[in-house]
Amino acid sequence: MLCYLHDMDLYTRKSYWKWYLAAGAVLIVIISLFYTRYLAAQLMVREEQQATLWAEAQRALNKVELDTFQFFHCDLTMPVKVLELNNTIPVVLVNNAGQIEDALNVPGSEGKTIDTARIRLELNRMFREGVDSVDASIPPDIYKKVYYSRSKLLGQLWWYPFVQLGLIAAFIAFGYIGFSTARRSEQNQVWLGMAKETAHQLGTPITAILGWIETLKAVNEERPDNQEMLDELRNDVTRLELVADRFSKIGATPELRTVNLYEELEFCRAYMQRRSPRKVEFDFPVPADNEPLMVDLNTPLFDWVIENLLRNAIDAMEGGIGKITAVVYEEGRYACVDVSDTGKGIPSGKFKMIFKPGFSTKTRGWGLGLSLAKRIIEEYHGGKIFVKKSEPGKGTTFSVKVPKSR
16 A cells, blocks of 8 residues: 555664663673572582581581590580571481481571471471482481571572563663653654644635635636536645644544444545546445444544545555555444555555654655554544555555444
């Protein structure tokens, strides 16, 4: 339906910046992930050493308990200090009978007397999640093991990159939403100002043209051919006057009235066909049994949308030769119009981009037609407009959906 597509640098650069930001965030997370993993590995080695040292301290105390002479003459300050300094690593001392003799930094080890039942539950959980052990035996008679798992600090360090990724993603998302909202608000103000200024500037010329038409009709009263031509010219200017009037009220809620969709489409077809090359064929629907399809429309704006689609379809046809087809059907609460052409088509990657302000497919276009059409249908009528299908070299189908009248 549209002519040869050329990208607007504005949207190309915008797309690139999104990827740059995403790549930067991913790079930060990757670096943070590797560095955190490095720190976690170092901390894991250190905790293994501390667990081994704790087991050695337990072995030293057990030896002293077995030797009465050492019990009264050995300095136990160092082993006791080692046992007291461990305030992060969960450790459980188990003998060869499977009995828990001591524990630290696990639920049940907080008081002076350990709660073996709670510690047993925690030890089972440690086994399920993966637990390491250090031998604390005193051959040949005493066999004990120290089971230990990660400290809370090490576990938090493993999760830190993912938390950081979430925070960065949230920051970028909120920043992008805020920036987009501010930019959209600014664009809306620009649109509002442009629309009202355009309507204001058109007001005087339109009035003057209408005056000249009446003058020409008076001069050519006896020439029917000229009268018919002047009537068509007046129709064009009247439609322009209606659109300009609506544009002057942009920002206000448009007034909708209940109309027959088939009649509006026929009105648009007749208007555009008289102003199109003769080799362009129009195939528009005729309702079965004259059954109307009632919808709520602001007719000047809706007609402008349909005419914009038809005008783009004609521009897409090489040599002014082709066919434009309209199909009307109902889909749930919507009345739908599919407008198809046999023009050059649109690449699938451009289906959404063509509705952006400033994206033009024509060397002399401003890129506002489809953007304004989307706003009229979606914001003013509560409907939808989109490219339903398109194939380069074969044509395009636009779909317009508006709510049915209740």
